[in-house]
Amino acid sequence: MSSIRLYRIIKTFLQFGLDELIPSHLLPWYAKLFRFSLFWLRNKHKDKPSAIRLRLAIESLGPVFVKFGQMLSTRRDLLPDDFASELALLQDQVPAFDGELAKKIILEAIGEEVFNQHFTDFDTQPLASASIAQVHTATLLLDGQSHEVVLKVLRPNITDIILADVKVMSLFAGIVAKLLPDGKRLRPKEVVNEYRKTIIDELDLNREAANAKLLKDNFSQGNASDHILFVPEVYSEFSHANLMVMERIYGIGVGEIETLQQFGVDMKSLAERGVEVFFTQVFRDSFFHADMHPGNVFVDATNPADPTWIAIDFGICGTLNREDKRYLAENFVAFFNRDYRKVAELHVDSGWVPIDTSVDEFEFAIRTVCEPIFNKPLAEISFGQVLVSLFNTARKFNMEVQPQLVLLQKTLLYIEGLGRQLYPQLDLWQTAKPYLENWVKEQMGVKAVFKKIKDNLPFWNEKLPEMPDLVYDYLKLGKESQQQQVLLLNDIKQQNQKNTQKIVYSILVGSITICIAIIIS
Secondary structure (H helix, E strand, O other): OOHHHHHHHHHHHHHOOHHHHOOHHHOOHHHHHHHHHOOOOOOOOOOOOHHHHHHHHHHHOOHHHHHHHHHHHOOOOOOOHHHHHHHOOOOOOOOOOOHHHHHHHHHHHHOHHHHHHHEEOOOOOOOEEOOOEEEEEEEEEEOOEEEEEEEEEEOOOHHHHHHHHHHHHHHHHHHHHHHOOOHHHHOHHHHHHHHHHHHHHHOOHHHHHHHHHHHHHHOOOOOOOHHHEEOOOEOHHHOEOOEEEEEOOOOEEOOOHHHHHHOOOOHHHHHHHHHHHHHHHHHHHOEEEOOOOHHHEEEEOOOOOOOEEEEOOOOOEEEOOHHHHHHHHHHHHHHHOOOHHHHHHHHHHHOOOOOOOOHHHHHHHHHHHHOOHHHOOHHHOOHHHHHHHHHHHHHHOOOOOOHHHHHHHHHHHHHHHHHHHHOOOOOHHHHHHHHHHHHHHHHHOHHHHHHHHHHHHHHHHHHHHHHHHHHHHHHHHHHHHHHHHHHHHHHHHHHHHHHHHHHHHHHHHHHHHHHHHHHHO
16 A cells, blocks of 8 residues: 555545544544644534545545445444435445556457457447446347347456555554444444455456356246346356456336336336345345345336336345344244244344343343334334344344345345335335245245255165165174173273282282281381
8 A cells, every 4th residue: 555545545534524533532642643743634524514524535535435435334233323324325436447448458358359259339438437347338249149238347456456445444443443432342343354355256257247147047947026136148258357248238227216107117016026026035045136226226117017126236245044044034023023032032042142141131122122113103114224223232142243144234225225215105014024924934834844855855865775784884883882892891890800809919918017017026
């Protein structure tokens, strides 16, 4: 990291008064001296609240910090509401880099001969530009057919820039952890490490291509509900770590409410399908798009009465194992039924909180937080905020929230926000409850038992011919083991007899010696 970049970051923080977020009495003398040495850098935004100043500072520092602020805005379990709300306003509007340079990067990735053979109509003017990549349109010639595609290209030297800025973030995170009164609870270092892993994953477009393919396969199984989410085709044969070629999509941005209404889109159906998309990914496929903010979601309004969600940008995806899904589903159902005792027991049984946690105390804490929420009409209750409240309460009982659950929480907040924006009367609880209850029944009912038996039949069928030999070997081993134990016991018995004889002889010799000594004396 260059000293110029570090100075610019410190200058920005001081000019927006972010140093004032740390109480003066907590600063060590050397920190105060350092601050005094930069006396010409003063807070120029004293008239603005702290949360707004933080957002403006992040915006001025560029795309890496903006993306970090966007991620941080989803951690409402760590931030005050005003800070989280302000950071959620961050818009990643990044100037495009030169289109000819983008074409040069593409040619280096796939080769000039391949490019000229398969691509025409390449537009050097980017279709869109974001923090780590930009997109160009072209026509792909493949197997005698032409396809409209987009080419996503990583920004030049973006990896070095990101790693350098993350180092600075980590430095400031350590300072915050030590100096802020609530520094340990905020866990700033862990947050920065989480961000580092997430953004490094986004820098590998091969990973994104694989995520897109898996998501598309999941919604191409011939199920009746497959059409609710469309995932563009990815042409993996042309994809590289810094380049991804994908089918071009046409749709209406999910945030363009007026346009959707002009097309006569069934907004209630669209909102409910958003909920269905989320729960299908999580509880059916255990794999979900974890970055479904308005910039990554579009709507196919070709049939306004039967709208389809379209997803792009698959750099961030999450997975859940069976235990995670069962934990979430049973907790959600328990919440629906306001069974806080069950919620507390599930946390302890699943190991999310220490085994010695008092279930009574934990139940009371959950009830205290959640009961006021349920005094509102169900349609006004935020599903995502209930999940945040659950995590916050559990954290006080030493629960460590897993990364996959943080991604899930973020995605749920996105989906719920979009759903209520599309159709404010959306009763997310009513939409989700039957889905969750059916899933729990499928996992724990009689059908689930038969399904597990059916799934295991090929394995059992393979091992069945070996069973007689396995039983014989086991019994033979048991018999041999028994014989060995008998021999061992006999050896021990004989050794004990020898030891007893030695003791008796020692006593007799000792007694005789004592008697002789007495007679002589």
